[in-house]
Amino acid sequence: xxxxxxxxxxxxxxxxxxxxxxxxxxxxxxxxxxxxxxxxxxxxxxxxxxxxxxxxxxxxxxxxxxxxxxxxxxxxxxxxxxxxxxxxxxxxxxxxxxxxxxxxxxxxxxxxxxxxxxxxxxxxxxxxxxxxxxxxxxxxxxxxxxxxxxxxxxxxxxxxxxxxxxxxxxxxxxxxxxxxxxxxxxxxxxxxxxxxxxxxxxxxxxxxxxxxxxxxxxxxxxxxxxxxxx
Ligand SMILES: Nc1ncnc2c1ncn2[C@@H]1O[C@H](COP(=O)(O)OP(=O)(O)OP(=O)(O)O)[C@@H](O)[C@H]1O
Ligand SMILES: Nc1ccn([C@H]2C[C@H](O)[C@@H](COP(=O)(O)O)O2)c(=O)n1
Numbered sequence: 001x002x003x004x005x006x007x008x009x010x011x012x013x014x015x016x017x018x019x020x021x022x023x024x025x026x027x028x029x030x031x032x033x034x035x036x037x038x039x040x041x042x043x044x045x046x047x048x049x050x051x052x053x054x055x056x057x058x059x060x061x062x063x064x065x066x067x068x069x070x071x072x073x074x075x076x077x078x079x080x081x082x083x084x085x086x087x088x089x090x091x092x093x094x095x096x097x098x099x100x101x102x103x104x105x106x107x108x109x110x111x112x113x114x115x116x117x118x119x120x121x122x123x124x125x126x127x128x129x130x131x132x133x134x135x136x137x138x139x140x141x142x143x144x145x146x147x148x149x150x151x152x153x154x155x156x157x158x159x160x161x162x163x164x165x166x167x168x169x170x171x172x173x174x175x176x177x178x179x180x181x182x183x184x185x186x187x188x189x190x191x192x193x194x195x196x197x198x199x200x201x202x203x204x205x206x207x208x209x210x211x212x213x214x215x216x217x218x219x220x221x222x223x224x225x226x227x228x229x230x
Pocket of ligand 2: 099135
């Protein structure tokens with residue numbers, strides 16, 4: 001592959017996109033773009049500014065003017081809003097519960113997709129490559145990416161991963177409490193993006209039976225053998 005290399009990774013909630021993408025970007029010395037963080041940042045901004053998330057036009061206007069700063073270092077992917085570190089604030093259950101209202105706003109999607117294309121080009125130039133992850137990167141934002149992967153896992157595995165990540169346990173009660181964060185969110189988000197079936201030319205990687213290191217190694221293998229598939 002000729003630099004700058006673009007690697008696009010999509011998948012449902014809890015499939016491991018963010019953590020695997022960061023590890024893969026680190027392995028290759030590439031930059032990292034978390035597009036979900038952009039939808040989360042718009043959501044947080046609207047909540048803080050008192051903007052009604054069902055007011056489609058007001059949320060689009062907020063997305064256009066968002067004072068967002070994203071760091072592309074995969075080992076320290078900073079997220080700043082108006083100069084404030086919001087990396088933790090965008091992951092609260094309050095934002096997770098509301099973000100699909102923003103992600104299903106088609107006007108917001110058009111604005112953020114354009115910004116994401118620009119960011120992918122800039123980061124890829126700066127680092128010699130980029131790993132960009134989300135729900136529509138392989139299909140809409142970067143359909144011409146050098147490598148396109150749909151990272152999946154069974155609902156059971158994804159619920160257990162998210163439950164462990166957020167609460168340190170995957171017992172039945174905790175997994176049940178994580179349902180909205182994973183299953184309901186995916187159901188709402190999938191009304192505007194296709195991230196359960198691999199589009200033509202997209203490599204499907206089911207990580208249900210893999211541990212984290214196994215998932216990272218599998219993605220690295222797909223990238224290293226990309227040219228043989230062309
Ligand atoms: N085999 C695996 N592959 C990838 N991640 C795994 C695996 N097993 C456990 N995990 C863990 O699953 C958790 C969820 O991963 P991550 O946050 O990367 O998912 P995601 O797909 O980005 O989710 P979301 O889209 O909701 O942000 C992390 O704590 C990660 O370390
Ligand atoms: N390309 C993208 C990225 C994210 N979303 C939506 C889906 C999620 O509900 C929300 C936050 O993403 P996460 O941080 O959980 O990966 O943003 C999307 O629609 N398209």
